[in-house]
Amino acid sequence: MLEIFQYPFMQKALVAAVLISVACGVVGSYVVIKRIVSLSGAISHAAFGGVGMGYFLGVNPVLAAIPFSIVSAMAIGGVRQVAKISEDTAIGILWSVGMAIGVIFINLTPGYAPDLFSYLFGSILTVSNSDLLIMLVLDVIIVVVVYIFRREFLAVSFDEEFSSVTGVHALAIYLLLLALVALSVVVLIKAVGVILLIALFTIPAAIAKQYSYNIRNLMILATMLGIILTTTGLVLSYIFDLASGATIVMVLASAFAISYYLNG
Amino acid sequence: MSVKAVKIRNVDLKYDEQLVLDDICLDIDEKDFMAIIGPNGGGKSTLLKLILGILKPDSGDVKVFGRDPVKSRKLMGYLPQHINFDPDFPINVFDTVLTGRYHGLFKGYTDKDREAVLKVLDDMEIKDLKDRQISKLSGGQMQRVFIARAIVREPKILIMDEPMASIDPEMQSSFYNLMARLNKKMAIILVSHDVGAVSTNVDKIACLNRKLYYHGDVENSAHGLEEIYHCPIELISHGIPHRILKDH
Numbered sequence: 001m002l003e004i005f006q007y008p009f010m011q012k013a014l015v016a017a018v019l020i021s022v023a024c025g026v027v028g029s030y031v032v033i034k035r036i037v038s039l040s041g042a043i044s045h046a047a048f049g050g051v052g053m054g055y056f057l058g059v060n061p062v063l064a065a066i067p068f069s070i071v072s073a074m075a076i077g078g079v080r081q082v083a084k085i086s087e088d089t090a091i092g093i094l095w096s097v098g099m100a101i102g103v104i105f106i107n108l109t110p111g112y113a114p115d116l117f118s119y120l121f122g123s124i125l126t127v128s129n130s131d132l133l134i135m136l137v138l139d140v141i142i143v144v145v146v147y148i149f150r151r152e153f154l155a156v157s158f159d160e161e162f163s164s165v166t167g168v169h170a171l172a173i174y175l176l177l178l179a180l181v182a183l184s185v186v187v188l189i190k191a192v193g194v195i196l197l198i199a200l201f202t203i204p205a206a207i208a209k210q211y212s213y214n215i216r217n218l219m220i221l222a223t224m225l226g227i228i229l230t231t232t233g234l235v236l237s238y239i240f241d242l243a244s245g246a247t248i249v250m251v252l253a254s255a256f257a258i259s260y261y262l263n264g
Numbered sequence: 265m266s267v268k269a270v271k272i273r274n275v276d277l278k279y280d281e282q283l284v285l286d287d288i289c290l291d292i293d294e295k296d297f298m299a300i301i302g303p304n305g306g307g308k309s310t311l312l313k314l315i316l317g318i319l320k321p322d323s324g325d326v327k328v329f330g331r332d333p334v335k336s337r338k339l340m341g342y343l344p345q346h347i348n349f350d351p352d353f354p355i356n357v358f359d360t361v362l363t364g365r366y367h368g369l370f371k372g373y374t375d376k377d378r379e380a381v382l383k384v385l386d387d388m389e390i391k392d393l394k395d396r397q398i399s400k401l402s403g404g405q406m407q408r409v410f411i412a413r414a415i416v417r418e419p420k421i422l423i424m425d426e427p428m429a430s431i432d433p434e435m436q437s438s439f440y441n442l443m444a445r446l447n448k449k450m451a452i453i454l455v456s457h458d459v460g461a462v463s464t465n466v467d468k469i470a471c472l473n474r475k476l477y478y479h480g481d482v483e484n485s486a487h488g489l490e491e492i493y494h495c496p497i498e499l500i501s502h503g504i505p506h507r508i509l510k511d512h
Contacts, residue, residue: 029354032350033350033352033353033354034350035350148370149369151363151366151372151373152369154355154359154363155363155366157353158347158349158353158355158360158363159344159347159349159363161318161344162342162344162347162363162364162413163363163366164318165316165317165318165337165340165342166337166363166364166365166366166417167337167338167366167367167368168366209352209354210352212354213354213355213356213397214354214355214356215354215355217354218354
């Protein structure tokens, strides 16, 4: 069975699996404990607007998704401060508006968008070297920022109000965290697509949370689980000739169910 | 003359054009133990947030130890009313209390901070729980953890929002013993909608329902309470001794 890893596309997919698992393990841990799963879902769908813009302008859609996801993250996170719109409402609006912008850009782009489907549902087997490079750079940024601001992220995730009394600039730290979510979305787009990626954010961290009471161990465990489970999904999708993104999500969901059952 | 711990002068605050606090003036001295009493929605938590510098008044002036509240935050310990965290939140008792020693960006916790945490856990009689995950505690233990977090940087004022809401009635007397002990070192302000929460240890009361109806000694407070609750009030505490006021 291991011979499938001698194909270059499989090797790249394996590297991609490691890179996405780092983003998921680290940022996904905050997403789960800070309970911003649906907010992260909105950021990922809004990123599709950037993918469409990338097609339209003829630049790498993954790169074009970066400003889109960051701006939408700031919009959702900051909306309470500037307008009487609840975060929940902002999530609903940006979720669909981002997708709509993406569709319109693709309409405006002459010709056919051949791998559009891969941005929606993921295609880890077709990641290019430049995609891998983007993912690597973003992973490094994510890990460095988390290391520098780990005390603030923990304090704000646990108790925003108390943290601000101790002198943490809670809003700025929250927005920085959302910016990291936005970057992680970009890391994940090519592998699982905007529609499915929320599973990768949520499930490895949610499983790991059942076994660890320490945020650093939680991140490490979630990353390991991510690597094992996405690789399993990848191999299964190859053997049974199924869509890779969907197979990975199903493997994650099964692992969550088993872990939940074992934990009683 | 010594500086007031808290000095509030003619403060107004509006939410959505509605006046929540109306012309509030309040002084709190250095070793006061003050209970701010009033019905829900009367502006109690809002007033605490003004003292903490989380909110700014629309008009008027708030000073804590003679300075802007934000500049005096190092002198304040805070026990919030609800702490709405994930039940599996990956943090133990020690690390929770350590967050109370936060120094600022790029500044890590030192050995001195860790010693301070151990000392306060010992003081609160929860040192043996230091490695316990935060949600694996009883209500009373959890409250001690959050009080420990509030006082770990040795504040001059302890500010508590509805501290009685999260503990069992039978624990009230041990809570007040603890408060009496802390009160030797710091001023204490607590907010409650429950008049019964006021005990013998409280030495000043402020009655708040948008306006401040009374503030001063406990003994003379019945009239102010009647005004804000619109009915006669009998002041009885649940602890021992039962009656904190004379018949009137």
